[in-house]
Amino acid sequence: MHEKRFPLSTRWQPLVALFAAFALLLTACGTAGNSGSGSGGDHTLTIAKGGPPNSLDPAKISQDWQWYANLAYDPLIYRDPAGTLQPRLAESWGYTGAGNTVFELKLRPNVQFSDGSPLTADGVKASIEYYRKTHTGSSALSTVSAIDVTGPLTVRLTLSQPNPQLPVVFTQDYGAGNIIGTAALNDPAQLATTTVGAGPYVLDKSGTVANDHYAYVPNPHYWNKAAVAYSKVVVRVIPNPNTSLAALKTGQVDVIQGVYSTAEAAKSAGLRIASAPQVFVGLSLADRQGTLAPQLRDVRVRQALNYAVDRQKIAKALFGEYGTPTEQIVLPGQDGYNDNQLYTYDPAKAKQLLSDAGYPNGFTLPVVTTSSANIGLTTQAIADELKQVGVQLQLTNHPDAASYNKDVAGAKFPAYGIGFGTMPVYLMGQTLYLPSAAQFNPFKSSDPALTALYQQAAGADEATRAKLDQQIVRWLDEQAWFLPVVFTPVFFFSRTTVAGVQSTRGEPIANPTDWRPAS
Structure with a gap:
């Protein structure tokens, strides 16, 4: 089996409410940190999102609110801003034989979840099975007839009917690939309000006020610490797009998901606009x-x-x-x-x-x-x-x-x-x-x-x-x-203090884990 790289494709998401606007006064929960102050020291990234997550559970979270999960859960396969599929928790993957009915994953060794437990093939199987059982939109995995552990770090999926898009399904854009810590699956109710992932950040419950703002700090067990760019990430809930833009202009937030009606105002204010x-x-x-x-x-x-x-x-x-x-x-x-x-x-x-x-x-x-x-x-x-x-x-x-x-x-x-x-x-x-x-x-x-x-x-x-x-x-x-x-x-507006906010035809959904303080 060899590593597979796949080009252009985008996430499943009907998005019928993606640009919905509601009225809410801006509430204060701190200002954006010194995200552009150069290397060293503390760097806080503050993001505005149009609504709170329906759940923090990766198997239940609405696709519109995927940012809340992506900060804390690494996927098996990562779609980069160019649209290319890259190794993440899986080092390699591919179909065996003809017909797209047998799919194998080889996992990255020495990976730990935020609770310190190890990533194993048994755990990946349990996470995928939990997703299939729990997620209302899991039709992409409906033809999976068996999930077999073929080694400590290898998993094989057998399908009753062909599915040529499992590599895409296991990216951050679809949710199925966001692997949950095995111990947490023994009490999955906790996943609604906490995170147990193998991603770069972990939810800071003491710094979080549900429906207002959600704070994330670095995962001390993250396998790739060099990729952790911020000492803190705060996602603020600001439903009104005009209020959200005002917060961006004044530096209260660093990045927002924008809408077309405010794009010209964002451009006039000298903000960066990423769209695809x-x-x-x-x-x-x-x-x-x-x-x-x-x-x-x-x-x-x-x-x-x-x-x-x-x-x-x-x-x-x-x-x-x-x-x-x-x-x-x-x-x-x-x-x-x-x-x-x-x-x-x-x-x-x-x-x-x-x-x-x-x-x-x-x-x-x-x-x-x-x-x-x-x-x-x-x-x-x-x-x-x-x-x-x-x-x-x-x-x-x-x-x-x-x-x-x-x-x-x-x-x-x-x-x-x-x-x-x-x-x-x-x-x-x-x-x-x-x-x-x-x-x-x-x-x-x-x-x-x-x-x-x-x-x-x-x-x-x-x-x-x-x-x-x-x-x-x-x-x-x-x-x-x-x-x-x-x-x-899909629009993303950002201040010049943040680098890496991209939206392309290959990957229109910008991901906070790609963002860095601008030099």
């Missing part, structure tokens, strides 16, 4: 059998809607230089992307297709959307475009993501506004377009051709899978299951 496209926003034409909207049963209607939208105009109008127009659910350079575009902006062709399908005067389409994650803004822009070809979107907007999610999952509307974080095509199948994708495929749409392509790609070697992934994305494009319009970015 991550979330495709548009419509899901979910009722492909025509259960609620008979018009959507006809592929010509779904294609007409795609031809009727000026993606370039919407992207520029809503997101300026940060919007990336798209007709595909994947980004350029990502696995599955097709260079040849299918839909040009052509209202005349849209009208002709509607007429051919029996709707020369258009029709009314009920759509549910939400104010979260820029979905509502984009859906309204789509509605304005479709009106020009006679299609009226009857919009129901939920300010909160919870009500929206309930309506989407309950198949109460034939179409819905969507914001979905990009990921490998295989993983998108499980969460977006296969019949088993309950949240985002509420009508259980399926097709033998799509299923066959998916199964072939799952068991294929890397080169063959790349071509099959392109065919899957092209099929979804041609069948117009979705109406993607624009990729919106």
Whole structure:
């Protein structure tokens, strides 16, 4: 077995509430430390996050709040800012034999958790099994039929069906690879309010006030002490993005996760902006059998809607230089992307297709959307475009993501506004377009051709899978299951005292463990 390095792919995260803003007055919990004061001495990093974690347990924490876990838990495999997979708790990994059904990990020796207990193959097995049992979104590991310890530091996973993306699943972006100390698994309830990981930091409970700020100090047992850049890291909960930006400007915090509405103000203030496209926003034409909207049963209607939208105009109008127009659910350079575009902006062709399908005067389409994650803004822009070809979107907007999610999952509307974080095509199948994708495929749409392509790609070697992934994305494009319009970015704003805050197409989610005091 040899070490595997994997390129571009991004984390699973629908992110429907990623950019949600709430009102809260700034509360004081100390100011940012001397993070740019050069080498030596104490360095405190203070971060602002839009909300408190639902739990500190890596198997339960929401993907939106992954920072709280990443500080304390090293993953088996690390995705670096370039998007390359690097050794972390696993020194090497790879599939054995053909078909992507047997996956082996060789662990790093002499690693300890923050409680002093050692990293072992038995412990890794127990952590993965706990994740599979506990995590509500663990479908990426649903085909694991056995986890075997084949040596003190080697683990083998056997799958009932092929899964070509286990290296990605075991990165910091997905949670399954964030290994928990074995002793803590005997009393997992404690993981909600404390950390027992093998990462660079450990939660300082005495310096933490739940729902207000969370303090982390260096893990005394960390295997790579040279990588620990700060004597303290504080994550402050500041829900309002304007308040968060004000705290950054005044030096109360060093880094925040920003939003598009404050990007220009951040730039004007001389702050550093890191951003990369991550979330495709548009419509899901979910009722492909025509259960609620008979018009959507006809592929010509779904294609007409795609031809009727000026993606370039919407992207520029809503997101300026940060919007990336798209007709595909994947980004350029990502696995599955097709260079040849299918839909040009052509209202005349849209009208002709509607007429051919029996709707020369258009029709009314009920759509549910939400104010979260820029979905509502984009859906309204789509509605304005479709009106020009006679299609009226009857919009129901939920300010909160919870009500929206309930309506989407309950198949109460034939179409819905969507914001979905990009990921490998295989993983998108499980969460977006296969019949088993309950949240985002509420009508259980399926097709033998799509299923066959998916199964072939799952068991294929890397080169063959790349071509099959392109065919899957092209099929979804041609069948117009979705109406993607624009990729919106994830924003990170930082002061010049902090180095290493990056967001790239290879890894759009900046990780605090990569950040350093600027020299």
